[in-house]
Amino acid sequence: MSTVTLCCMRNLLAACRATKTAYISGHLRKYTCPQLYRTFSTRPTVACDRKFTVEQLRSKYKSSEPITAITAYDYPSAKQVDVAGIDIALVGDSAAMVVHGHDTTLPITLDDMITHARSVKRAVRRAMIVGDLPFGTYEESPTRAVCSALRMIKDGGADAVKLEGAIEPRLSAIRSIKAAGIPVMGHIGLTPQSINALGGFKPQGRNADGALNLVENAMRLEEAGCFAVVVECVPEVVTLAIRGAIDIPIIGIGAGRHADGQILVYHDILGLTVHPHHAKVSPRFCKQYAQLGDDAIVALETFKHEVVSNVFPGAQFCPYVMGGDELNNFVTGLQKLGLKTAAEDAKDYL
Numbered sequence: 123m124s125t126v127t128l129c130c131m132r133n134l135l136a137a138c139r140a141t142k143t144a145y146i147s148g149h150l151r152k153y154t155c156p157q158l159y160r161t162f163s164t165r166p167t168v169a170c171d172r173k174f175t176v177e178q179l180r181s182k183y184k185s186s187e188p189i190t191a192i193t194a195y196d197y198p199s200a201k202q203v204d205v206a207g208i209d210i211a212l213v214g215d216s217a218a219m220v221v222h223g224h225d226t227t228l229p230i231t232l233d234d235m236i237t238h239a240r241s242v243k244r245a246v247r248r249a250m251i252v253g254d255l256p257f258g259t260y261e262e263s264p265t266r267a268v269c270s271a272l273r274m275i276k277d278g279g280a281d282a283v284k285l286e287g288a289i290e291p292r293l294s295a296i297r298s299i300k301a302a303g304i305p306v307m308g309h310i311g312l313t314p315q316s317i318n319a320l321g322g323f324k325p326q327g328r329n330a331d332g333a334l335n336l337v338e339n340a341m342r343l344e345e346a347g348c349f350a351v352v353v354e355c356v357p358e359v360v361t362l363a364i365r366g367a368i369d370i371p372i373i374g375i376g377a378g379r380h381a382d383g384q385i386l387v388y389h390d391i392l393g394l395t396v397h398p399h400h401a402k403v404s405p406r407f408c409k410q411y412a413q414l415g416d417d418a419i420v421a422l423e424t425f426k427h428e429v430v431s432n433v434f435p436g437a438q439f440c441p442y443v444m445g446g447d448e449l450n451n452f453v454t455g456l457q458k459l460g461l462k463t464a465a466e467d468a469k470d471y472l
């Protein structure tokens with residue numbers, strides 16, 4: 123390890139101590155990539171235990187600080203999202219497609235979503251956890267919506283919920299969920315749960331009427347009490363107009379540069395969606411910051427090659443040994459059992 127890296131690491135560990143983030147320092151010590159140390163060492167206080175709340179989101183928005191959000195469906199990914207200092211971990215119903223292998227988000231159940239949320243909850247210290255209400259759990263009535271939202275909070279451990287659309291009775295549902303003390307995030311533009319009505323995962327708001335409708339929908343969501351709104355797959359001029367029309371943060375996905383924050387799918391940005399099934403729904407707006415899927419395949423192929431060629435496990439990966447006395451007793455015991463070959467083989471270890 124270079125002197126620079128060691129120095130960065132020392133600063134980081136000191137900062138972690140100062141901010142009482144012992145678990146982070148333990149975590150970082152395991153990293154071997156100097157670049158990661160450097161990245162973290164420039165903002166060592168990010169991974170603190172202070173929860174990122176709706177209030178803090180609001181103050182970031184008010185001071186025009188960009189908001190960051192990434193999907194998380196399980197413990198390890200949520201841990202990484204949290205350690206990286208991402209503001210919002212969205213337990214998105216995209217899990218249906220990304221980790222359950224469905225073609226749409228429609229089949230995932232509230233129970234599935236709660237299981238995902240619980241794993242995320244165990245990992246997260248700082249990030250705000252927003253849980254998606256899946257298709258079929260909130261549309262028909264505000265009462266049903268409140269029940270689903272309460273389960274997402276009580277059983278899933280989420281801090282807030284997200285639901286799609288801005289027409290009645292969803293606006294009433296948003297009001298009722300908010301009245302139950304649960305913050306609600308809206309979602310307009312490409313709303314994947316309406317795929318059958320939209321005719322595909324198509325960009326929205328590309329004609330004047332559609333764009334105006336989106337601006338009005340955003341205003342309705344604000345009026346109904348949403349603390350933020352996801353705007354998905356729209357021309358950035360529409361995002362700009364929405365921004366001028368509402369006073370709650372816009373979290374954009376494929377919505378251009380004028381959103382107050384950006385959200386992407388964890389598996390997309392890490393290049394984990396390499397299978398053709400995934401590739402066909404890998405959106406064009408997504409930037410890949412790593413190619414972990416390719417790395418995974420290389421690692422798995424190497425494991426396979428090493429097993430079939432008897433390279434793995436070498437002596438290095440056979441950590442369990444029997445002490446001399448016990449081994450003697452073992453050999454004698456095998457002989458008593460009449461297992462001569464086994465006893466001879468075991469003697470090699472004496």
Ligand SMILES: Nc1nc(=O)c2c([nH]1)NC[C@@H]1CN(c3ccc(C(=O)N[C@@H](CCC(=O)O)C(=O)O)cc3)CN21
Nearest residue numbers: 216219220314322323324325387390395403404405406
């Ligand atoms: N892995 C993943 N990433 C996502 O961002 C994501 C999901 N899954 N699943 C739920 C929704 C679906 N999303 C998508 C999926 C595909 C396109 C896409 O490829 N759109 C094409 C147009 C397709 C058409 O016209 O039919 C494009 O050119 O943008 C966009 C958003 C965004 N969400």
Ligand SMILES: CC(C)C(=O)C(=O)O
Nearest residue numbers: 193214215216352375
């Ligand atoms: C892509 C984001 C916004 C989402 O709704 C999801 O992951 O389900």
